[in-house]
Amino acid sequence: MYGVFRSPELRGGGPWDPPVDDDRKSRFEAVYKETYERILGYAVRRCDSPEDAADVVAETFAIVWRRIDALPPGEQAPLWLYGVARNVLANHRRGQARHRHGNAELDTEIADLYGHSPESGVELSTIARALRELPDDDRELISLVAWEGLDHGEIAEVLGCSRNAVRIRLYRARKRLSKALAGAGVSVAGVVMESL
Amino acid sequence: MNDLQQLARIRDENLRGQASGAGARTLLTSITGEALEIVTSDATVVPPTRGGLFRSRTRRLAAGGVAVAGLAAAAVIGPAVVGGTATSYASSAIDIELRGDQYVATIKDPLAEYAEYTKGFKAVGLDVRLQLVPSSPSQVGKVTGWRTHGHPKVSHPNQLPFGSGSAPAGCTLGQDGCAMTVIVESDFTGGAVVKLGRPARPGEKYQNRGSATAEGEMLEGYDPAEKTVGEVRAEARDRGLKTAFQVITPSPDYTGYRIEPERRRAKVGDDWIVWRAESEQAGVLRLLVTRERLPRNPTAPA
Numbered sequence: 001m002y003g004v005f006r007s008p009e010l011r012g013g014g015p016w017d018p019p020v021d022d023d024r025k026s027r028f029e030a031v032y033k034e035t036y037e038r039i040l041g042y043a044v045r046r047c048d049s050p051e052d053a054a055d056v057v058a059e060t061f062a063i064v065w066r067r068i069d070a071l072p073p074g075e076q077a078p079l080w081l082y083g084v085a086r087n088v089l090a091n092h093r094r095g096q097a098r099h100r101h102g103n104a105e106l107d108t109e110i111a112d113l114y115g116h117s118p119e120s121g122v123e124l125s126t127i128a129r130a131l132r133e134l135p136d137d138d139r140e141l142i143s144l145v146a147w148e149g150l151d152h153g154e155i156a157e158v159l160g161c162s163r164n165a166v167r168i169r170l171y172r173a174r175k176r177l178s179k180a181l182a183g184a185g186v187s188v189a190g191v192v193m194e195s196l
Numbered sequence: 197m198n199d200l201q202q203l204a205r206i207r208d209e210n211l212r213g214q215a216s217g218a219g220a221r222t223l224l225t226s227i228t229g230e231a232l233e234i235v236t237s238d239a240t241v242v243p244p245t246r247g248g249l250f251r252s253r254t255r256r257l258a259a260g261g262v263a264v265a266g267l268a269a270a271a272v273i274g275p276a277v278v279g280g281t282a283t284s285y286a287s288s289a290i291d292i293e294l295r296g297d298q299y300v301a302t303i304k305d306p307l308a309e310y311a312e313y314t315k316g317f318k319a320v321g322l323d324v325r326l327q328l329v330p331s332s333p334s335q336v337g338k339v340t341g342w343r344t345h346g347h348p349k350v351s352h353p354n355q356l357p358f359g360s361g362s363a364p365a366g367c368t369l370g371q372d373g374c375a376m377t378v379i380v381e382s383d384f385t386g387g388a389v390v391k392l393g394r395p396a397r398p399g400e401k402y403q404n405r406g407s408a409t410a411e412g413e414m415l416e417g418y419d420p421a422e423k424t425v426g427e428v429r430a431e432a433r434d435r436g437l438k439t440a441f442q443v444i445t446p447s448p449d450y451t452g453y454r455i456e457p458e459r460r461r462a463k464v465g466d467d468w469i470v471w472r473a474e475s476e477q478a479g480v481l482r483l484l485v486t487r488e489r490l491p492r493n494p495t496a497p498a
Contacts, residue, residue, distance in 0.1 A: 025228055032224050036215035041208040051389070058223055065227045103226065106219030107343055111387065113206050128203050146200035147207075 028068050032061060035078045038148070040110070042085050045147050050111035052092060057110070058103065060085040079157040082148065086140065086158065130180040138173035145170070285319040290326075292316045294382060302363045303328065303376045306394040317380075323387035324380055329403040331393025332475035334412040337362060337369040337376045340404040341391040357384040360392060370395070401477045408473040408481050415481065420473045421493055425485060426466030428473065438480045444471065446486065446494035453484070453494040471495045 040057050047053040063084050064071065072080050131139055144150045144158060152170070156163045201207070214220060283294035289308035292301045299320060301313070306328045313326040331340055339360050359379040367374035378392055393404055408415040414437055420428045425441075432439050441464045444453040453471075468485045472495040476482040484495055 028228060029224065032227075033215050036220055037211040038208055040214055040220075041206060041211050044206050045204050054219075058227075061223065062227050103219055103222050104343065105217070106223050109214065109217045109219040111343065113211075114387075124199065124202060127199055131200070131203065142200065147204045 024068050027071070028065050031064065031071060031077050031081070035081050036061075038078055039081055039085050040113075042082060042148060043089070044110065044113050045143070046089055047092075050114050051107065053113075054103070054107050054110045056085060056088050056092060058106065059088045063088065076157060079150075079154055082144075082150075082158045083160065090136075126184045126186050127181065130177060130184055130186070133180060134173065134177055137169070138176055141166070141170050141173045142177060282319050282321075285316040287312060287316060289313060290316040292320050294320070297382045299380045299382055300361075300363070301326070301378045301380070303378070303392070303394075306376065322380060322384065324384075325387070325389045326378060327389065327391045328394040329391050330396035330400045331404040332396075332402045332406045332408070332413055334410045335393035335402075335404045335406050336395050338393050339378070339390060340393045340406075342388055344386055344388045357381045358388070358390055396477060399477065402475055406475055408475045413475050414479070415473050420470045420483065421496070422489070423470050424466060425464055425468045425470055425483065428470045428481075428483060429466065432481055436479070440476050440480055440482045442482055442484050444484045444486060444494065446490055450490055450492035450494045455484070 036057075039060055040053070043053040043056040043060075044050075047056060060081065064081060067084075070080075071077055131142065134142070141155065144155050150158065152163050152166045155166045155170075159166065285292040287304075289305045289312035290301055290303055292299055294300075299317075299322065301316065303313075305312075308328075310325065310327050313328075314324070317324040317326065329340060331338070337360055339358050342358055344357070357380060361377045361379060362369050363375045363377045364373075369376060376392060376394070378390060380390075391403075396402055406413065409418060409420070410416065414435065415431070418431055420431070429439055442455050443464070444455050446453045464485055465487075468487050469489050470483045470485050471490075471493050472484040474482045474484065
């Protein structure tokens with residue numbers, strides 16, 4: 001059915017062979033199904049608007065599809081996807097990638113998720129503010145632990161650094177968060193960070 | 197659950213089943229449908245952040261600037277409280293008033309931060325996020341797009357929950373003292389993002405993708421579809437207009453098309469075919485073109 005696309009002129013490039021192979025497609029579909037909810041959660045937790053989250057999800061998977069040959073096997077695959085999503089999100093925040101996918105259903109589905117408000121309360125909002133005000137890298141590290149539930153080794157995969165670097169950076173990030181919380185009058189002991 | 201976990205907007209375990217939703221499935225299909233382009237042509241591999249999958253994003257420009265004087269209007273709204281819920285709101289950006297079974301929001305500053313409008317709607321109990329986007333003349337004061345979420349319910353299922361108008365009623369937008377209004381059914385529940393066209397500032401690109409041939413637009417009265425780029429260029433020149441190009445890629449059955457932002461600067465010849473003309477900004481047309489003549493206009497409704 002895609003025969004009509006075989007028009008090098010339209011693409012400005014050379015011939016398009018070889019055609020897509022089914023293995024590649026089924027591999028993508030499998031990883032899509034396996035990781036969609038995790039990537040969706042990652043985006044929704046970090047984007048202020050459902051539109052941005054939808055864009056991040058759509059763009060992340062579009063990139064994964066283009067680079068499906070680079071997708072690592074097994075347990076590493078979701079971590080690799082988090083890494084892609086992280087880059088997409090960073091580009092969005094820098095204003096470098098303002099695309100809109102044209103999928104109204106996806107927008108609606110994701111917008112619905114924004115109806116669930118996170119827990120509120122004076123102390124939690126203070127913690128939220130402290131987290132928001134941390135440097136981006138610190139916040140991302142802490143979020144990957146607290147929200148995605150990743151361990152040091154997994155974060156190292158996502159960020160493309162060593163496990164030891166993660167350990168050190170996380171230690172510093174946690175310290176800065178504690179300091180910010182103490183400054184805001186929240187007892188650090190009261191903020192459970194045992195998983196960090 | 198620790199305190200930091202509680203800050204998460206949503207947790208993965210609450211997302212079970214999302215992958216089988218209609219939106220997720222459509223996304224999957226739209227991505228793998230891109231196959232030929234994406235994986236087989238090294239020369240045209242799209243950089244990761246500029247995918248051909250996406251239409252260029254409509255988004256407001258940086259906030260700032262002064263209100264368009266001709267549209268600034270003062271609406272006097274009396275305070276009214278029914279059942280403990282405020283029914284009116286007034287600020288320098290927006291006034292909102294309940295009239296019958298509709299809220300009428302009068303835009304006092306079309307260039308205000310979106311949050312200022314949101315604040316107003318929130319005050320009267322509506323989750324409406326109004327975005328004023330620079331639009332071509334025929335779309336100024338019109339709702340150029342809207343999206344709802346959270347299972348909205350309105351009592352008039354056959355009617356749109358949103359409308360637009362002008363205040364004072366019936367005035368001509370663009371004239372002094374005539375302001376844009378947005379109308380929201382008072383029983384609208386759920387949330388919505390509503391885009392309303394506002395006049396563009398000098399040199400500002402339009403964010404609506406309106407046809408340039410509509411009444412009041414630059415190519416009114418001229419049909420560019422299926423003409424050559426040379427022909428349409430000549431018409432544009434006669435009208436004192438500039439042209440920009442957007443190379444489009446038709447879907448296999450020619451009932452749709454994709455645009456690829458990075459191909460805007462492609463070398464377009466006078467013998468290429470124009471399928472649609474859109475208003476890009478004041479004095480500039482955007483022609484949607486292909487190199488070859490197609491069996492069907494992919495920009496026309498199927």
